[in-house]
Amino acid sequence: MRASVPHIPQASLLAKPSGLQITRAEAADRICRLIQGGRTTVLTGAGVSVDSGIRAYRGPDGRYMNPNYKPIFYHELMDNTEKGQHFRQRYWLRSYLGYPPVRDAQPNTTHFALASLLHSGNISRIITQNVDGLHHKALTRGAGQYWSPRRLQEHILELHGTLHRVHCRRGHVVDREVFQDMLSETNPKWHHFAQELERTKTQPRTNPDGDIAIEHLGISYQDFIVPICPTCLSNGHRNSIHKPEVVFFGESIKQEVKQRSYEDIESSDQLLVVGTTLATYSAFRLVKHALELKKPVILLNLGPTRADLLPNIEKINMASGAILVDVASLVIASGSHTDPVLLNMLQSGVVNPPLPDDDRVPRAAG
DSSP: OOOOOOOOOHHHHHSOOOSBOOOHHHHHHHHHHHHTTSOEEEEEOGGGGGGGTOOOSSSTTOGGGOTTOOOOOHHHHTOOSHHHHHHHHHHHHHHHHHHHHHHHOOOBHHHHHHHHHHHTTSSOEEEEOOOSOHHHHHHHHHHGGGOOHHHHHHHEEETTEEEEEEEETTOOEEEHHHHHHHHHHHOHHHHHHHHHHHHHTOOOOBOTTSOBOOGGGTOOOTTOOOOOOHHHHHTTOOOOOEEEEEOOTTOOOOHHHHHHHHHHHHTSSEEEEESOOOOSHHHHHHHHHHHHTTOOEEEEOSSOOTTTTOTTOEEEOSOHHHHHHHHHHHHHHHTTOOOHHHHHHHTOOBOOOOOOOOOOOOOOOO
């Protein structure tokens, strides 16, 4: 089976740096005027969560910029053979240790700025490539009494799924915290190891998908036990093939998610793209679709993207954390909002980017 990790095209990387060379105030004003122009859909990527301590995939030290890195593909994880079992041991041990930092990450100022714009009705939809749930967390923290799970689902589309649920091969779904407890119960040695990591605050490098690099520690996966699905067992089946509700490389996005993403673009008047290189085609095609429909598109991202060479796209070469609070403040002030919920959200959010490092650790085979 042919599958590969999507990258930014070489032509974009070699091209002259693109984007408007404007001040922070000018950038905030430009995005403010876009949002005020009508119904706005926002498409976000991993760059949005960097200030929450979660690394971007393709930043200067992003995991996908490492030429040695080879992720586990969908067909490897779901392979019902001994080889597939080795892949699952590797994946679930790394994910078991790497999930707590993502689970505990706090929304940053960009998450709260977008939450305030969504809550005030100034943007209509968020489509996120992120699987960390931080857009949801910002809204429930800032205005939880107004945002039921159903309303959140209506306004935030998780294009690539979520880390916070797990399902077995037969479709039985459990909350990720429940699955973490199952992994702890079947792997007491690793549970103790995880507790030591938290106690000593020596958490290895965590990636946006909740995966951590541990090969350099000389750790073997061979004794890690992936638990049997209890629902399957109660029905007379022994099944230990599980995956998080995240779209893996080599796996297709569900048709209903793809259709919803197109509808969110079509129902809007313009598109704001924030914190993404658009390397994955599932996101890039949404930008192309908006441009085909003659909708204004602004791309706010620091560094090259897959869309840099597209015509009729306006790029601002700047990190979202630098200006989105300013944008939200301008937009909300122009509507004469004095809602204390909105004012509180505009003053909320962490700014805790991860320390830079040099990731050159290759992946073990299984």
